[in-house]
Amino acid sequence: MKKGMKNILVVLLIGLISVPATAMISNPLTSQNFSTPSTTQQSNSWLQETQVFDMLALPPNRLKTFHVSVNGLWNGFFVEGENLSGPFEFGKYLESFYSGNVYESDAAFVQAQHQQGLLVPGTILTTQGHPALQGDLIEDFACRSADGQMATWDLNAGSYFMCAQNPDIIDWMIGQGKKAIDAGADMITLDEIEGNGLVGILQYVSTFIESNEPGFCPYCLEGFRAYLGDHFTSSELSTLFDISDLSTYEFLPRIAATMNLSYFQRIQTDPLMKEYFTFQEEGTFDAKKRLITELRTYSTSQGKNIIISANSFALGTSQTGDYLIQGLQYSSLLDFFSFENKYTALSDQSFPSLPRSKWVAWEKLARAATNAPGVILVDSAAMGKLWQQPFSVKKIRNYLAVHCAEAYANQGAFVNWFIKPFDQTYRWGGCAKIYDFVLRNRQLYDASSSIDTSTAVVYFFGKGMQNNTGNYLGLCQILAESNIPYDVIFDGDGQYLNTTLTLQNHSKYHMILVPSVVDITTQQKTLVKEFVASGGTAVVFDPEELGFPANEGPYNYGNGTFYFML
Numbered sequence: 001m002k003k004g005m006k007n008i009l010v011v012l013l014i015g016l017i018s019v020p021a022t023a024m025i026s027n028p029l030t031s032q033n034f035s036t037p038s039t040t041q042q043s044n045s046w047l048q049e050t051q052v053f054d055m056l057a058l059p060p061n062r063l064k065t066f067h068v069s070v071n072g073l074w075n076g077f078f079v080e081g082e083n084l085s086g087p088f089e090f091g092k093y094l095e096s097f098y099s100g101n102v103y104e105s106d107a108a109f110v111q112a113q114h115q116q117g118l119l120v121p122g123t124i125l126t127t128q129g130h131p132a133l134q135g136d137l138i139e140d141f142a143c144r145s146a147d148g149q150m151a152t153w154d155l156n157a158g159s160y161f162m163c164a165q166n167p168d169i170i171d172w173m174i175g176q177g178k179k180a181i182d183a184g185a186d187m188i189t190l191d192e193i194e195g196n197g198l199v200g201i202l203q204y205v206s207t208f209i210e211s212n213e214p215g216f217c218p219y220c221l222e223g224f225r226a227y228l229g230d231h232f233t234s235s236e237l238s239t240l241f242d243i244s245d246l247s248t249y250e251f252l253p254r255i256a257a258t259m260n261l262s263y264f265q266r267i268q269t270d271p272l273m274k275e276y277f278t279f280q281e282e283g284t285f286d287a288k289k290r291l292i293t294e295l296r297t298y299s300t301s302q303g304k305n306i307i308i309s310a311n312s313f314a315l316g317t318s319q320t321g322d323y324l325i326q327g328l329q330y331s332s333l334l335d336f337f338s339f340e341n342k343y344t345a346l347s348d349q350s351f352p353s354l355p356r357s358k359w360v361a362w363e364k365l366a367r368a369a370t371n372a373p374g375v376i377l378v379d380s381a382a383m384g385k386l387w388q389q390p391f392s393v394k395k396i397r398n399y400l401a402v403h404c405a406e407a408y409a410n411q412g413a414f415v416n417w418f419i420k421p422f423d424q425t426y427r428w429g430g431c432a433k434i435y436d437f438v439l440r441n442r443q444l445y446d447a448s449s450s451i452d453t454s455t456a457v458v459y460f461f462g463k464g465m466q467n468n469t470g471n472y473l474g475l476c477q478i479l480a481e482s483n484i485p486y487d488v489i490f491d492g493d494g495q496y497l498n499t500t501l502t503l504q505n506h507s508k509y510h511m512i513l514v515p516s517v518v519d520i521t522t523q524q525k526t527l528v529k530e531f532v533a534s535g536g537t538a539v540v541f542d543p544e545e546l547g548f549p550a551n552e553g554p555y556n557y558g559n560g561t562f563y564f565m566l
């Protein structure tokens with residue numbers, strides 16, 4: 001192992017780890033079709049053409065081997081040495097290490113890549129911080145635990161949890177993004193966009209493992225005080241939460257008292273906790289919205305057109321202790337998701353037994369939410385296991401190739417994670433063949449391609465759907481294993497994301513499957529009913545949410561039929 005490579009492995013593993021996601025054929029009735037306007041920011045960009053992404057920037061000979069067109073989805077953050085932390089540092093280091101090229105600046109690195117015809121990402125870590133990145137400012141940016149320690153992201157790696165409620169760290173991120181734009185980056189990846197949306201789960205996890213939980217810094221505690229003041233009268237605060245004087249109330253002991261409980265237990269035990277989680281979720285969303293908006297504005301002012309993606313682990317479908325990780329609420333702010341995935345949100349396994357590992361549910365969901373490819377990668381924990389070679393080389397080659405083919409078949413992309421000290425070229429050889437094929441046949445995989453199907457799964461984003469993720473994932477798996485082609489249709493919740501779904505006079509879809517109608521909007525309920533009334537078939541869970549009896553089975557409605565599931 002070459003000098004420094006052990007540290008690189010450590011960096012990779014700490015850097016990327018995110019916290020812990022009836023075959024009934026309808027008669028070919030003519031029914032109305034759901035359609036939703038494009039939410040993508042830049043519809044005719046390179047993103048709408050088939051691309052091959054690698055995780056870590058590779059030197060020219062390897063780029064050729066794997067047909068890479070976007071070099072280094074995770075180019076940033078490097079803890080070794082001085083002045084080696086920024087949006088391109090890791091990519092620069094790795095590329096230089098193997099090619100022998102020396103780059104005087106970020107711009108020189110980007111330019112050299114452009115000269116090879118490559119697109120170049122810059123990376124901003126938006127939750128994880130490290131002294132090598134933020135220097136002494138880490139003290140100010142880090143959130144705090146209940147006992148006043150700097151909140152950790154990874155205790156052993158010396159990385160900390162940056163508090164999204166603190167506007168100064170967002171300003172720092174904006175600075176990093178501007179550096180990337182100035183250097184000529186084609187896109188920016190925001191890692192761990194969930195931010196303080198993770199506070200609940202990290203507090204819970206901290207009761208099992210050694211870590212300093214976030215959520216108790218002055219920005220969190222005073223921010224929560226202001227939030228409550230904005231949302232409740234003093235008499236409501238007294239009645240609902242037993243808070244007699246908001247201005248002097250001490251939140252810390254009360255929040256800390258229930259950290260050992262799972263989400264539903266916690267909000268049931270103390271209703272104030274639901275407000276606390278909402279405050280963290282909304283505050284993070286507003287902060288990340290500011291980050292993305294300012295980067296787009298700056299890019300435009302420089303005559304550029306930056307593409308922005310984010311990593312949201314398993315698109316936020318993963319749950320531990322019933323805490324939602326989230327991520328999809330950022331759909332309309334982003335151009336696409338470039339995200340880690342694992343086998344299933346219903347299991348903690350990072351690397352399951354082969355070959356049951358379909359990722360179609362996430363790939364189609366990412367595309368439906370952004371109208372852009374779901375750029376998917378094996379999560380870092382599983383990659384760590386791959387590097388340790390727990391399986392035969394051939395098995396790994398086939399495993400990766402199957403994922404790769406599946407991702408492109410779903411109009412997504414499968415990210416190449418080749419890293420020389422830990423991989424043999426052979427392992428990624430199956431993917432290399434697929435990369436070559438999809439680039440030669442882009443018209444089959446790009447944005448304008450479509451599959452011939454009359455079936456769609458409708459994902460109404462919102463808490464109801466998120467808490468019923470298993471229905472969605474299960475339906476997708478059943479359809480795929482029954483060889484029934486289908487599309488996924490996505491619509492917002494009316495809070496973070498607009499509800500734009502409408503019925504149009506088309507007849508493409510004859511059957512829709514709606515994994516959850518819990519807490520969907522009145523308009524969305526009406527759309528589902530109208531779809532069936534006009535002759536469609538809809539598989540719906542929780543029929544009582546639509547005003548029907550809670551009986552399982554077929555139910556005639558207008559010219560169509562509901563199939564209710566309980």
Ligand SMILES: [Zn+2]
Nearest residue numbers: 143163217220
């Ligand atoms: Zn904080």
